[in-house]
Amino acid sequence: MIKQLLAAQRHSIVLIGFLAITLPALAADPLPSWKEGANREAILGFVEKVTKEGTADYVPAPERVAVFDNDGTLWSEQPLYFQVVYMLDRIKAMAPDHPEWKTTEPYKSALSGDLNHLVSQGMGGLMELLTVTHTGMTAEDFSSSVADWLDTARHPTTGLPYTAMIFQPMLELIDYLHDNEFKVFIVSGGGIDFIRVFSESVYDIPPERVVGTTLEAEFELRDGIPTIVRKPEISLVDDKVGKPVGIYRHIGRRPIIAGGNSDGDLQMLQYTTIPRDSNDTRPRLGLIVHHTDKEREFAYGRESHIGKLDKAMDEAPDRGWLLIDMKDDWSTMYPTKP
Amino acid sequence: MIKQLLAAQRHSIVLIGFLAITLPALAADPLPSWKEGANREAILGFVEKVTKEGTADYVPAPERVAVFDNDGTLWSEQPLYFQVVYMLDRIKAMAPDHPEWKTTEPYKSALSGDLNHLVSQGMGGLMELLTVTHTGMTAEDFSSSVADWLDTARHPTTGLPYTAMIFQPMLELIDYLHDNEFKVFIVSGGGIDFIRVFSESVYDIPPERVVGTTLEAEFELRDGIPTIVRKPEISLVDDKVGKPVGIYRHIGRRPIIAGGNSDGDLQMLQYTTIPRDSNDTRPRLGLIVHHTDKEREFAYGRESHIGKLDKAMDEAPDRGWLLIDMKDDWSTMYPTKP
Numbered sequence: 001m002i003k004q005l006l007a008a009q010r011h012s013i014v015l016i017g018f019l020a021i022t023l024p025a026l027a028a029d030p031l032p033s034w035k036e037g038a039n040r041e042a043i044l045g046f047v048e049k050v051t052k053e054g055t056a057d058y059v060p061a062p063e064r065v066a067v068f069d070n071d072g073t074l075w076s077e078q079p080l081y082f083q084v085v086y087m088l089d090r091i092k093a094m095a096p097d098h099p100e101w102k103t104t105e106p107y108k109s110a111l112s113g114d115l116n117h118l119v120s121q122g123m124g125g126l127m128e129l130l131t132v133t134h135t136g137m138t139a140e141d142f143s144s145s146v147a148d149w150l151d152t153a154r155h156p157t158t159g160l161p162y163t164a165m166i167f168q169p170m171l172e173l174i175d176y177l178h179d180n181e182f183k184v185f186i187v188s189g190g191g192i193d194f195i196r197v198f199s200e201s202v203y204d205i206p207p208e209r210v211v212g213t214t215l216e217a218e219f220e221l222r223d224g225i226p227t228i229v230r231k232p233e234i235s236l237v238d239d240k241v242g243k244p245v246g247i248y249r250h251i252g253r254r255p256i257i258a259g260g261n262s263d264g265d266l267q268m269l270q271y272t273t274i275p276r277d278s279n280d281t282r283p284r285l286g287l288i289v290h291h292t293d294k295e296r297e298f299a300y301g302r303e304s305h306i307g308k309l310d311k312a313m314d315e316a317p318d319r320g321w322l323l324i325d326m327k328d329d330w331s332t333m334y335p336t337k338p
Numbered sequence: 339m340i341k342q343l344l345a346a347q348r349h350s351i352v353l354i355g356f357l358a359i360t361l362p363a364l365a366a367d368p369l370p371s372w373k374e375g376a377n378r379e380a381i382l383g384f385v386e387k388v389t390k391e392g393t394a395d396y397v398p399a400p401e402r403v404a405v406f407d408n409d410g411t412l413w414s415e416q417p418l419y420f421q422v423v424y425m426l427d428r429i430k431a432m433a434p435d436h437p438e439w440k441t442t443e444p445y446k447s448a449l450s451g452d453l454n455h456l457v458s459q460g461m462g463g464l465m466e467l468l469t470v471t472h473t474g475m476t477a478e479d480f481s482s483s484v485a486d487w488l489d490t491a492r493h494p495t496t497g498l499p500y501t502a503m504i505f506q507p508m509l510e511l512i513d514y515l516h517d518n519e520f521k522v523f524i525v526s527g528g529g530i531d532f533i534r535v536f537s538e539s540v541y542d543i544p545p546e547r548v549v550g551t552t553l554e555a556e557f558e559l560r561d562g563i564p565t566i567v568r569k570p571e572i573s574l575v576d577d578k579v580g581k582p583v584g585i586y587r588h589i590g591r592r593p594i595i596a597g598g599n600s601d602g603d604l605q606m607l608q609y610t611t612i613p614r615d616s617n618d619t620r621p622r623l624g625l626i627v628h629h630t631d632k633e634r635e636f637a638y639g640r641e642s643h644i645g646k647l648d649k650a651m652d653e654a655p656d657r658g659w660l661l662i663d664m665k666d667d668w669s670t671m672y673p674t675k676p
Contacts, residue, residue: 207590219582226609244557252545
């Protein structure tokens with residue numbers, strides 16, 4: 001009993017300390033890298049609206065679900081999805097054990113960096129490379145391999161670690177939503193177990209709040225040790241129509257905020273924001289990050305092979321989705337300068 | 339700015355109120371329905387150990403993952419899994435639109451309540467009933483149907499609503515873990531979308547922390563309305579070897595507490611508690627709820643068709659899993675008496 005009272009006292013000291021630290025923070029601008037303008041105001045206004053108790057627009061905290069795409073929305077995705085770079089780097093690292101790869105496709109093109117030729121062979125070659133680099137190993141071995149790569153690999157044009165190419169304004173938005181008791185999920189076409197390696201340390205999004213393209217897996221006791229083995233079959237392609245399915249499967253509740261940057265996010269934006277019927281008056285926010293800044297990042301959209309933004313751009317005005325212009329809306333791009 | 343300062347002030351009042359309310363609660367017994375004894379002490383000791391900062395056994399809050407089976411662990415499961423009762427009730431409700439069911443198996447046996455004959459026809463018949471009652475409809479229609487059933491259905495021997503047949507000591511354990519910043523998940527062989535209908539209101543476990551047997555689903559804009567349709571294919575059988583796979587898929591982190599009641603939980607208990615190697619010294623807790631109380635609930639185990647507890651019981655002593663004797667360890671069974 002004495003111990004519990006002491007614990008209670010310690011608890012109260014921690015809470016008072018917490019108060020002292022958070023009060024000034026609450027008064028500070030939650031989105032310092034977002035320039036003044038309609039988009040910034042719309043985001044702040046939405047969050048204020050749904051967190052204001054006693055109003056028709058109030059959304060209880062457990063139902064404040066926000067979902068964000070990863071590639072091109074939370075971090076860069078050019079000139080190649082970073083996970084594809086990981087895949088190609090793994091092929092190079094594994095090549096010494098496979099001398100036949102030098103003369104066999106799709107490995108030959110992967111090793112020589114001839115991506116046009118690689119892609120021209122169709123999806124079969126890419127799937128073979130993915131299978132070799134992403135399956136057959138244990139869950140731990142895969143995670144370690146990704147972590148090692150993130151520690152050492154550098155982006156070809158910026159020279160930055162890939163995890164430094166995250167968008168400072170989106171980090172601020174995630175923090176702001178967390179401060180307002182939102183549950184923030186990543187819903188990515190990329191691999192769920194690839195993103196989980198860095199999502200907690202980089203975005204403050206824990207592994208259980210990452211949804212992504214998922215492989216089948218098997219459990220076994222291997223020499224008495226509990227082991228998860230990654231299988232070469234896909235359980236979910238978490239892209240396009242797969243994103244609402246991933247949300248249903250992993251979250252089980254419709255989000256009230258969705259953010260993306262490409263047509264791969266179209267259905268997620270629709271699922272989140274279109275009212276189900278005339279009684280469905282809950283506020284909903286959709287936003288699209290438009291890559292307009294070729295000086296500080298990359299500029300692409302309707303014609304791009306990666307991150308193509310066409311249909312979702314067409315729908316945005318009618319649906320009321322915010323079109324975030326990276327050049328005009330963001331004062332900072334990455335957390336540290338190249 | 340004035341608005342933000344006012345918000346900060348309101349925030350501080352809320353926090354002080356929170357303090358005043360929680361201090362007495364911290365001194366109270368967190369597990370009043372658990373009788374004094376080795377199992378109670380082991381649970382309290384484990385949670386105190388992993389939450390004590392500055393010790394070798396300390397586990398940071400984000401990594402405090404606890405997983406519990408549902409049927410037979412958080413609520414009763416006799417004489418039939420409650421979801422099977424739902425299925426049979428749905429068949430009865432749908433029968434007037436299908437006059438041919440009166441003379442066609444497996445419907446005939448389902449409608450007459452001849453479960454022995456139903457089961458004797460093999461898994462095919464059961465799967466057909468599951469398909470008819472659980473698939474083809476939208477996500478919302480399925481959830482509404484389950485919610486309506488839970489409101490009206492009563493257990494055949496206790497006369498209680500099924501959601502009243504939850505175990506008070508396990509509710510206290512979930513609350514105690516939440517108070518200690520654990521993330522508590524359900525990992526069930528039952529249907530993920532069935533459990534999600536009541537998990538938040540009944541257990542305080544939100545939908546995104548429910549893992550269970552999962553169907554494939556599809557997204558479409560149906561007459562312009564975003565719609566998830568449940569498909570008659572299984573994405574995950576979240577039972578036995580499927581439970582660690584479900585944990586990997588949905589949580590992406592090994593739990594430190596696992597609780598079950600049958601051989602269906604064996605692999606989840608192994609995955610949670612067996613050290614990976616000699617460096618893996620993190621504390622782990624496994625517990626098995628043993629149904630020993632035929633007066634207040636049901637008594638079954640090694641020979642039972644539902645909730646068979648045999649191999650896991652054999653492994654428990656060597657693995658150090660707590661065997662919770664419901665009759666001896668629990669002073670209360672259900673939150674309200676029948």
